[in-house]
Ligand SMILES: Nc1nc2c(ncn2[C@@H]2O[C@H](COP(=O)(O)OP(=O)(O)OP(=O)(O)O)[C@@H](O)[C@H]2O)c(=O)[nH]1
Ligand SMILES: Nc1nc2c(ncn2[C@@H]2O[C@H](COP(=O)(O)OP(=O)(O)OP(=O)(O)O)[C@@H](O)[C@H]2O)c(=O)[nH]1
Ligand SMILES: [Mg+2]
């Protein structure tokens with residue numbers, strides 16, 4: 001709000017020239033930083049905008065449209081839905097991320113989406129660690145009426161996922177979605193466990209996991225980049241989902257992520273309910289980041 | 294990515310330190326690097342602006358520029374100001390000075406760590422202060438949320454309010470108050486559902502619970518991975534209930550934790566605990582100086598200055 005007020009204030013001051021003034025560029029850069037782009041990515045976009053020529057009577061909105069266009073250009077190449085294409089079936093989707101990012105809820109939403117596309121879905125309760133994590137996924141499975149493979153609380157997640165791949169293969173399930181416990185990427189031991197889960201998934205079906213989806217919380221700031229970096233290295237992340245975009249967080253870190261890692265972004269979470277998952281629309285997200293959506 | 298920044302900052306400060314005389318422009322150049330460091334640590338932009346202005350003003354004061362070691366002085370000013378902004382080196386205690394049951398209500402965004410922190414603090418009060426504690430989950434939204442607290446209660450040996458399916462949060466709060474009184478509980482911990490600060494309906498529900506339970510402490514639980522949105526979150530929660538403090542979770546991660554600075558600056562409330570893991574004893578008092586070093590990513594530099 002304040003940024004845009006100052007922005008229009010500065011714009012009122014334009015007399016000649018059709019390039020943005022330093023003061024305007026400063027304000028634009030600040031607006032991008034507030035959207036969580038981080039100082040470096042914001043500075044890069046600022047540089048690009050400094051080259052841009054504007055109509056003499058361009059207002060704030062027109063300028064932010066150009067900002068959104070720049071951002072959409074960066075995001076467009078990474079927009080890619082999660083398609084069910086594996087042959088032989090099942091397509092195994094491993095879901096990972098830091099604690100509380102929204103993995104379990106996203107799994108329920110994805111299961112719902114695939115059901116609507118007429119695929120047979122199965123869930124695997126790979127988080128045997130957090131209190132009542134199995135129960136949480138089981139409630140979703142019941143509501144969705146999809147089968148769930150689970151083991152005892154505190155048990156070995158690798159053996160649960162092994163059983164799940166076996167069951168899903170025997171049942172001719174189209175999609176198996178595997179939940180895992182949240183883990184911070186700097187925890188060596190927990191990251192090793194993830195690598196092990198990955199290996200075990202591949203034992204019955206060398207192509208599994210077909211997808212390794214990293215779930216990012218939109219309210220996280222620049223640490224999301226460190227998350228991508230390490231999870232990619234240890235668990236071979238193939239795509240991203242960003243949750244909690246229904247608040248005021250804008251998820252600008254996706255811009256830096258797209259530039260640096262180019263990983264596909266599959267979908268976004270916009271609420272706690274089962275149908276609160278949206279396809280990743282780069283133009284819309286770019287407008288949200290630019291603050292005009 | 295972060296290392297190169299701390300290297301760069303180190304370089305800037307080395308240059309400052311190695312100089313006899315300092316010009317105002319040298320200080321301003323250094324502050325530009327500090328600004329980037331703070332932003333990469335996810336300190337909220339308005340807080341960064343204020344911070345940099347304040348430090349710049351102090352640092353270009355004549356006594357600093359004319360001193361024998363101006364560079365070191367500037368580094369020290371940055372560090373001291375960070376610690377000061379984070380709440381100084383005092384350890385804020387929980388305020389339990391009320392007639393029992395003393396109520397502590399935990400609030401915050403979805404997934405921030407409320408339930409886990411509720412159990413950790415309960416365990417702390419039971420084990421370290423010999424309090425009789427009861428926990429109640431008012432989370433009727435998230436699947437198995439109440440079961441989660443129940444399991445944590447079993448793990449920590451803290452009583453939990455029996456679950457009655459179908460009750461609304463205000464009903465549960467009323468029942469929890471009655472049970473706590475009846476059972477002569479010292480401290481009643483209320484775990485609430487995660488809510489977005491823009492969700493007015495859930496914010497109203499939180500206020501209704503507060504009106505029933507009149508908490509002595511209302512703690513905002515915040516993820517130390519939080520980015521720029523920290524300001525909106527802090528302002529909105531502070532605007533709805535009387536926050537008395539902050540719990541910063543996931544300090545065991547490698548995030549710089551700039552949210553600590555934003556939280557403190559925006560709410561004016563002390564950070565009372567830092568969560569440092571998933572286990573039930575992974576909770577500590579908050580150390581401003583450690584976090585200050587972490588935010589700048591230059592712990593070694595600060596200790597060098599302090600040695601010199
Ligand atoms: N507002 C909002 N809340 C969400 C969204 N996705 C998940 N949540 C909430 O965030 C909280 C954490 O979600 P979970 O799915 O349990 O997260 P998780 O990553 O499985 O957590 P752990 O297993 O504990 O690591 C819950 O309260 C969810 O309801 C979203 O898109 N928007
Ligand atoms: N590493 C680490 N994990 C934590 C910490 N505090 C909580 N967690 C984890 O974060 C995840 C979410 O914690 P919860 O306590 O369920 O969060 P919540 O705020 O109650 O979540 P909702 O009720 O869904 O809004 C769980 O996986 C916890 O184990 C911490 O300090 N460090
Ligand atoms: Mg989970």
Ligand SMILES: [Mg+2]
Nearest residue numbers: 407408432438
């Ligand atoms: Mg909870």
